[in-house]
Amino acid sequence: MSKVFKGRPVVAGKISGKEAVVSHQGVNTLASFQKSALFKKKQVICSDQNNPDLYQKNLTDKVICLPKTIGSTTGGMVLYSVCAMGIAPCAMLFSEPIDSLAAAGVILSDVWVKDKTIVAVDTLGDEFLNYVKDGMKITVDEDGTVTVD
Amino acid sequence: MQYKMKLTPEEEGVLNGSQGEVMAKVMKTLVLYGDAFGAERFVPVVGKGHLVTSFGLSVLQPVFDIMDELIGAGLKVEESFTADPRPIDYANVKCNLIEKLIFNKMMYGAQDPYEAQLQKLGLKGEDAFTCASYLDEVGNVPKKGDVLSWAESSAVVFANSVLGARCNRNSGIIELFGSILGKVPEFDLLTDEGRKAKWIIDVQTTEKPEAQILGSAIGMKVMEDVPYIKGLDKWIGTELNESTKGYLKDMGAATASNGAVGLYHIENLTPEAVELGDALIREDAKTYVIDDAELARVKNGYPNIWKDPNAKPERVFIGCPHLTFTQLGEWADRFEAELKKQGKTKVALNVVMTAAPAVLAHFKKDNSAAYAKLLSYGIKLTSICPLMYMNNPLCGKKAVVTNSNKLRTYTTARYFTDAEITTIAVKGEI
Numbered sequence: 001m002s003k004v005f006k007g008r009p010v011v012a013g014k015i016s017g018k019e020a021v022v023s024h025q026g027v028n029t030l031a032s033f034q035k036s037a038l039f040k041k042k043q044v045i046c047s048d049q050n051n052p053d054l055y056q057k058n059l060t061d062k063v064i065c066l067p068k069t070i071g072s073t074t075g076g077m078v079l080y081s082v083c084a085m086g087i088a089p090c091a092m093l094f095s096e097p098i099d100s101l102a103a104a105g106v107i108l109s110d111v112w113v114k115d116k117t118i119v120a121v122d123t124l125g126d127e128f129l130n131y132v133k134d135g136m137k138i139t140v141d142e143d144g145t146v147t148v149d
Numbered sequence: 150m151q152y153k154m155k156l157t158p159e160e161e162g163v164l165n166g167s168q169g170e171v172m173a174k175v176m177k178t179l180v181l182y183g184d185a186f187g188a189e190r191f192v193p194v195v196g197k198g199h200l201v202t203s204f205g206l207s208v209l210q211p212v213f214d215i216m217d218e219l220i221g222a223g224l225k226v227e228e229s230f231t232a233d234p235r236p237i238d239y240a241n242v243k244c245n246l247i248e249k250l251i252f253n254k255m256m257y258g259a260q261d262p263y264e265a266q267l268q269k270l271g272l273k274g275e276d277a278f279t280c281a282s283y284l285d286e287v288g289n290v291p292k293k294g295d296v297l298s299w300a301e302s303s304a305v306v307f308a309n310s311v312l313g314a315r316c317n318r319n320s321g322i323i324e325l326f327g328s329i330l331g332k333v334p335e336f337d338l339l340t341d342e343g344r345k346a347k348w349i350i351d352v353q354t355t356e357k358p359e360a361q362i363l364g365s366a367i368g369m370k371v372m373e374d375v376p377y378i379k380g381l382d383k384w385i386g387t388e389l390n391e392s393t394k395g396y397l398k399d400m401g402a403a404t405a406s407n408g409a410v411g412l413y414h415i416e417n418l419t420p421e422a423v424e425l426g427d428a429l430i431r432e433d434a435k436t437y438v439i440d441d442a443e444l445a446r447v448k449n450g451y452p453n454i455w456k457d458p459n460a461k462p463e464r465v466f467i468g469c470p471h472l473t474f475t476q477l478g479e480w481a482d483r484f485e486a487e488l489k490k491q492g493k494t495k496v497a498l499n500v501v502m503t504a505a506p507a508v509l510a511h512f513k514k515d516n517s518a519a520y521a522k523l524l525s526y527g528i529k530l531t532s533i534c535p536l537m538y539m540n541n542p543l544c545g546k547k548a549v550v551t552n553s554n555k556l557r558t559y560t561t562a563r564y565f566t567d568a569e570i571t572t573i574a575v576k577g578e579i
Contacts, residue, residue, distance in 0.1 A: 010185050026372075026409075030559070031559065034540070035542075037208045038206075038208050038255065038256065039255075040208065049454060070372075070408075070409055071406075071559070072201070072302065072406075072559065073201045073300040073301055073302050073305070073318060073319065073320055073321060073324075074201055074202065074300075074320070074321045075320055075321075076320025076321060076322060076323060077202065077209065077212050077320060077321040077322045080211060080212070080322065081208065081209055081210075081211045081212060083211075084210075084211035084214075085208075085211065098185060099373065099409070100182075100186070100317055100318050100319060100320065100323075100337075101318070101320045103182060103185040103186070103320075104182060104319070104320030104321075104322065104323045105320065107178055107181045107182055107185065108178060108320075108322055108323075110181070111174055111177050111178045111181065112174065112178070112211075112215055113211070
């Protein structure tokens with residue numbers, strides 16, 4: 001059974017059948033991505049000990065479902081960097097309006113990284129975040145329609 | 150592609166390449182950024198910029214690639230900019246060989262070429278590295294109403310709240326683009342409506358609240374919203390003097406790191422609160438009462454994530470954000486009294502105090518007695534960023550204590566109040 005949610009595409013794109021990873025608290029971008037990026041790993045394993053939902057989970061090519069991002073104002077450029085390195089999540093789906101740091105990261109990736117992007121949809125609502133669970137398959141359409149299987 | 154922002158013909162031209170392909174990408178990034186937040190137009194930036202990225206972290210090669218593109222296209226910040234602190238100072242913050250190897254080879258190996266990039270893009274000077282760029286000595290002090298293109302959360306919240314400037318919580322790179330363009334999209338904290346408070350903070354403590362815990366409590370409660378703080382003027386007065394500014398710097402950094410606050414108002418004290426009073430509070434504002442018990446609850450909730458929770462502390466960091474001239478003097482007095490009390494002449498731990506290069510020079514020149522005292526106690530003075538030091542996996546494993554709630558939030562360092570940290574530093578144990 002699938003459920004459909006409608007949000008606003010911040011960076012529009014199509015994603016099909018990708019795996020969800022869910023955080024019910026704000027995702028600290030620097031804390032989550034830094035360690036894997038620093039050691040040039042082929043995949044990002046979340047290193048934020050303060051986020052029990054994501055800690056030690058693989059974030060590369062996953063759909064991160066979250067309320068928003070938090071933390072250092074380096075956040076946007078960290079997201080852009082992991083996108084350029086090819087180890088970013090394939091999409092970020094926000095239950096709330098996107099925050100300025102995440103917006104910077106996905107837009108920088110969209111404009112400055114060739115052939116790679118992080119699809120971003122926001123304002124999907126609390127119901128979305130309550131419904132989606134780790135491992136569910138996500139499809140995103142260009143118009144911000146999100147289908148959760 | 151259809152954009153929602155209303156651009157002037159000149160801005161439209163830049164977007165379409167009138168100033169070259171790279172500048173068109175800079176413009177496109179900022180237009181998309183503005184569109185994401187419903188900005189209708191660009192507004193001009195006033196004064197110097199401030200960059201959060203001061204470190205040549207090797208992993209940020211994609212950022213250096215953008216810098217190269219900008220430099221190659223002949224772009225720079227006309228008004229110049231300051232940047233966050235440098236990451237390393239081996240003379241004053243000792244590291245062993247393996248730690249140095251990680252810093253030099255794995256982490257900050259790109260520091261020198263990156264600083265050369267910053268110079269080409271308009272860095273204010275060799276000593277322009279500090280998170281407290283808004284201090285007089287550093288020379289990047291915005292005026293009330295100035296629109297800024299800054300990142301570094303602690304600097305943004307200070308400029309907005311204490312100086313009355315207008316700046317959003319920008320990400321790294323975005324702040325540089327705004328400074329190069331000389332314009333930023335107008336939304337959120339740049340607008341009158343966006344500066345109104347969604348929270349009333351009712352301070353009901355029986356003594357002056359510790360700035361770092363008060364800020365932490367506020368940040369964790371209101372997250373990114375604007376708080377209007379009542380009852381604090383009773384403890385810190387109604388005059389924005391040097392001592393008050395130091396307090397607000399520390400409180401603000403904690404609101405910004407423990408939450409995501411970009412602006413706060415304090416009744417009878419900060420410029421917009423003095424000018425507009427309760428008119429700054431939205432009708433639907435919620436109230437958060439902070440009393441002694443609430444501050445104790447917040448402080449007791451900080452986890453101890455040391456590898457060995459019962460370890461003896463090794464190092465003390467004081468000055469995140471960087472200390473002011475007045476605060477350096479206050480710390481000299483605090484340590485003098487504590488050493489006398491414990492019958493000692495030197496601190497027992499590796500104590501590092503951080504301040505901007507220009508502030509340290511001012512302190513050495515105009516309060517030479519206190520400067521000499523701190524050195525004689527065995528305390529090191531430096532201008533690094535403690536956070537960047539702690540990012541080294543080996544350094545992060547050390548038992549570090551700090552009076553900074555920001556450092557606590559982003560690293561394994563344990564937080565203690567100013568009084569507690571002084572006692573610990575002299576005694577050598579918790």
